[in-house]
Amino acid sequence: MLLLIVSVAGIILNNVLALHQQQAGVHDWNKRLFGELRNIQVQDQTIFYQNKNNQNGVIDKSTGQVKYRNSYTMCDSYNYVTYEPNQQIIQLFNDGYSVLAEQEIVGNIDHCLIGLNGKYILIYGQNILSPTSSKIIEKVDYKILHAGYIFDDPIIVLQQQNEICVYQIRESVSQNYCVESLYDGQIHEFGNTLIYYDDKFAYHLKDKSAKTLDIELIKKVDKFIGLTQALVIKDKSKKQIVNLDGQVEYELSSDEFVIQNLETQKYYYIVTQKNNELKIVTFDRDTKQIHSDIIELQSKSSILNAFLIDQNKRQFLIQYSDLQTVLVDNKGIKWTTEQSLISIDTIFYEKYQNQEQTHKNSYYESLEKHGSNNPLFLVQNVISRVLNEIRDLQELAIHFIDNLGKEKVQTREMEQTYGLKQKVYFLTTYGTLLCYDSQELSLLVKLQINNQDKTFKLVAHHQIDSNLIRHFDNNDAQPTHVLFYYSKEKQRLNTFILDLQHGIIQQVASQSSKNILWTIPYRVEGGPGQHHNIIILIDEENNVFTYPKHDSLNTKEIILYRNDNGVLRGYKLFNNQLVNIWTINVKDEILIIRSSYHVGEENPRVAIWDDRKVIYKLIDQSNFAVLTSDGDKLKLFIINAKTGKIIFQSVQSEADFNQPINLVFDEHQVFVTYYNKAQMMFEIWTVEIYHAKVEVSFIKMLENYYFTKTPIITNYYKADFEAFFLQQVYGYPLGIKYLGMSKTLKSLTKKNLLVITTSGQLHSLDRNLVSTRRREKADQPILEYSLQSAELPPYQYQLPVNFQNMLTYHQTFDIEKFSIESTNLESSALLLVYGSDIFFTRIAPDKTYDMLLDNFNYNALIATTILIAIATKVLSKLVKSSKQVKQFYLN
Secondary structure, eight states: OHHHHHHHHHHHHHHHHHHHHHHHOOOOEEEEOOOSEEEEEEETTEEEEEETTSOEEEEETTTOOEEEEEOSEESSSSEEEEEETTTTEEEEEETTEEEEOOSOOOSOOOEEEEOTTSOEEEEETTEEEETTTTEEEEEOSSEEEEEEEETTEEEEEEEETTEEEEEEESSSEEEEEEEEOOSSOEEEEETTEEEEEOSSOEEEEOSSOEEEOOHHHHHTEEEEETTTTEEEEEETTEEEEEETTOOEEEEEETTOEEEBOSSOSSEEEEEEEETTEEEEEEEETTTOOEEEEEEEOSOOSOEEEEEEEETTTTEEEEEETTOEEEEEETTEEEEEEEGGGGSEEEEEEEEOOOGGGOOOOHHHHHHHHHOTTOHHHHHTTHHHHHHHHHHHHHHHHHHHHHTTTOHHHHHHHHHHHTTSSEEEEEEETTSEEEEEETTTOOEEEEEEOOSOOTTOEEEEEEEEEGGGOSSSOOSSOOEEEEEEEEETTTTEEEEEEEETTTTEEEEEEEEEOOOEEEEEEEEEEOSTTOEEEEEEEEETTOOEEEESOOSOOOOOOEEEEEEETTEEEEEEEETTEEEEEEEEEOOSEEEEEEESOOTTOOSOOOEEEETTEEEEEOOOTTEEEEEEEETTEEEEEEEETTTOOEEEEEEEOSEETTSOOEEEEETTEEEEEEEETTTTEEEEEEEEEEEEEEEOOHHHHHIIIIIOSSOOOOOTTSSOOOOEEEEEEEEESSOEEEEEEOOOSSSOSOOOEEEEETTSOEEEEOGGGGOTTBOSSTTOOOOTTOSOBSSSOOOOSBOOOOGGGBTTTTOOOOEEEEEEEEOSSTTOEEEEEEESEEEEEEEOSSTTTTSOOTTOOHHHHHHHHHHHHHHHHHHHHHHHHHHHHHHHHHO
């Protein structure tokens, strides 16, 4: 009895501590990335960099952490320019000082230069502007190929018909010289000069003239070494360093990489990676002497780029093909980072198994194996079940007592039990799979997808039963991840399986295929209580096949649709054939298409309790929404995929299509965001679909909502369905870059809108604020059968912004999208926002659902538990004493 009391008390206290931990604080973390480096400059303990995405920033040389980054156009390491399209104003920054241009600019800044007199020169489109004097220097008539410097003079290179011309920018724009060329040429910065080349011509662009180069030599160039004005050419299995006249200075093998020397022209530095060893070779151009250093590195990838950081300390920055970046010297690794997270294909999660609280139970194993309708198997395991339950309670009590005072251990296990601590997997476009702990941001697993080139792109990621995979001996039958990669150039589909249990990625199939349009996870029913999951794949020629191969596929009703060059087509999958069932010719340009169906949310709540009445949502997961553009008009269509019938359409004017536009379709609600030029504000356009019938009878409500086996649905095959559409527009005072929706495990709690603002913050917006059911006036009477709500605040155009709901607090990030994973707590979810920055937090839109209130009395709970234990002990003694007295009198 005492053991049972202690065990129950331990369970209660453990649950309280877990919920308290969720309520007390959120362990946020963020990671700033610099991505694939293009070039760098080093000054003291600072590395100034520019990456392939035209972002510029500062890396701390001692730690590798990004201290500062922007996506603006740089003039040099200290000066950059920003342009705000909403305000149509230029800002020039120099060490915190800004200059505002008075002239209105209608295009994005393409280039920023600084003249010899220190004046700024900005180029947008074909306009050359000097903002400090607030005038346009000149508007050129031809396409600007390049804007940069030749021996510190700002110049532009124009494509003029069949020639390129170099213009110098001083007080005006004056032509220096022109040379013959073709279109689609490339320009490479080469020390203080430029190299231009196309398929026929190659030139070294100097101050007053261009020197002709050997085009066949330029075609072999693998790398330009600017400061030394030499070329690395690749010929079959070897490489050579040559000067512009083609004279060979040094020979190296094909897997060796020449480092761009930023400090002196005396040395060449050559690096190569072999068998976890990084070899650094120093070649003295004057004495022809060679010195080598070997550093052990746990990397098998090829070198993508390398930079000299400090010649005296012999420090080098090495970046591999999977964007792992390391800073090394002759003593070893100084720091390392995983930069492939700059470009993420997909994110998925895996929950921890708390082994100390997980026990196999023969009763439940029998249930799972033999089903719940076989009493013979169940009866024989009843005793085992009871013994296992006692064992669970006993070990839980011992575990609780052993860990008293070990709050960190206890907290970690609680977070794993409630799913608040999980493994986050990132699959990147560089073919790298990285697994991090969601709490500590520690790297747990790193795998590489090989056997394919960069033309292969991820088509889909799904899970299937591992017992369908014959390449592994999976006795535990854990779900296995399947990855599909397709190459349009090679018209080939590669299939990989990812076994997280064994940490293996293996290619299991490769086949010729047309472009894959659909991948559909499908559940195939077997014997009684048996099923397995496969993937249905359909290409652009409507060929249907499965992985793993399944010959007899009797599909349920699967309705699909696609945008075929502006023509919407609906299909039905039947007997392994894809049949066209409807076609819609769309006159306007299709911008976005979104479905109302979301995997894992198959049983949404269909009714709203509001003001003593029940309002039924109209949810049909075969509906989808389409946004189109017509001039400055934004058109919204809601279409049923079964019939091709347009069930709703509406228009909003004055939309700016140069600003971000978003579309979200969740259950019965459609949200569209865009920038309204007339209001000079981003707007959230909401459309909601309800049943026209509103139930106010309590008895009818119970019958329709709780006791019926067939909830209210709408048959779209009939023309007279009862549907009611409401729409409303709200002004959002912040810019909207991306819009999404939160989610929970069972979709029982409310789901907020999540807004990534144009300023790089993440805002959680209560979707009740953008409801169409907010009444127009506060004193407006609401009819009994009205869809309007007395519980929601009255309508106001501009939405209030509660900055306490800024999930990124006062910080700003370069973020594009987010990923949400549910936990075992219905109120809570894990939220990971990513882009060039990664930000992780936990959210609880409906905190009152399964979390303790702020004023919860923990002392009272503990005291009550102790009193119950004491009372139980006392009562048991009294009962025992009473029995002894009765026995005495009987005798």
